[in-house]
Amino acid sequence: MLNKISQAIADDWKQDPYYLLAEKSVDFFWGGGGGKIPFFGGFKELDPENIVELACGHGRHVPKYMDDAETVTLVDVNQENIDFCKQRFSGNPKIRFYLTTGNNFQGLPDASYSAIFTYDSMIHFNLIDIANYINDAWRILKPGGRILFHHSNYYGAEPGNFYFQNPGGHNFCSDRIFAHLATVAGFKVLSQDLIDVDTGTGVVKGLGCLSLCEKTDEYFSTCEKAREARTAHAVALIREKMKQKR
């Protein structure tokens, strides 16, 4: 469940002129940007077999990748967007739709998807929701599955700012914070590319970030080893103290 502010962010995107305008610039992200946007390169690192698109909006990216996928799962928090996509892609049996409560994939099965990506959406999300999405992404991915998440790198944001008080609606986050959240959720961070953003009043360097991460078990075994070492150290200390008492 979302808190009041996260819900307000979600509600802002039930209807917006953005959808019509953005449709016209979609080619820019899919190789037409002359390499200025790292998205296309990052997407090529995903296995699209059973792909999930998080915060799909009106589904403008779907025609760019659906032919390469066996199944496409479109996820959004707004029923309005899910309904739009259902109509847009009606009759296409490989496309599935999923209405999220706003920070998880509950209802989607464990270890079942090859990749999850999101573009132009997570930049707006509250950090607490990003953390929850990352955690649940690990659950639904197959081993070796990958996430490609476009998020904010606006760590200069005044804590507590509503997202549109920041340039381009970029909420508080950073490449390092994201890398930490992804790592402790069990992902290996493969790459992070900063994105310069034209906010309308000028270009802000490195305002966005595109993070590519892979589901592994490595982090948990590293932690387990550190935990065992700490326990062994504590046991050795206790033994030493007992010896001294004798």
Ligand SMILES: C[S@@+](CC[C@H](N)C(=O)[O-])C[C@H]1O[C@@H](n2cnc3c(N)ncnc32)[C@H](O)[C@@H]1O
């Ligand atoms: C700016 S639109 C981008 C849509 C799409 N990614 C695109 O590139 O055209 C932001 C999207 O994020 C969705 N959204 C907002 N908050 C969300 C949340 N907590 N969970 C999932 N989707 C959310 C909105 O419904 C909307 O579809």
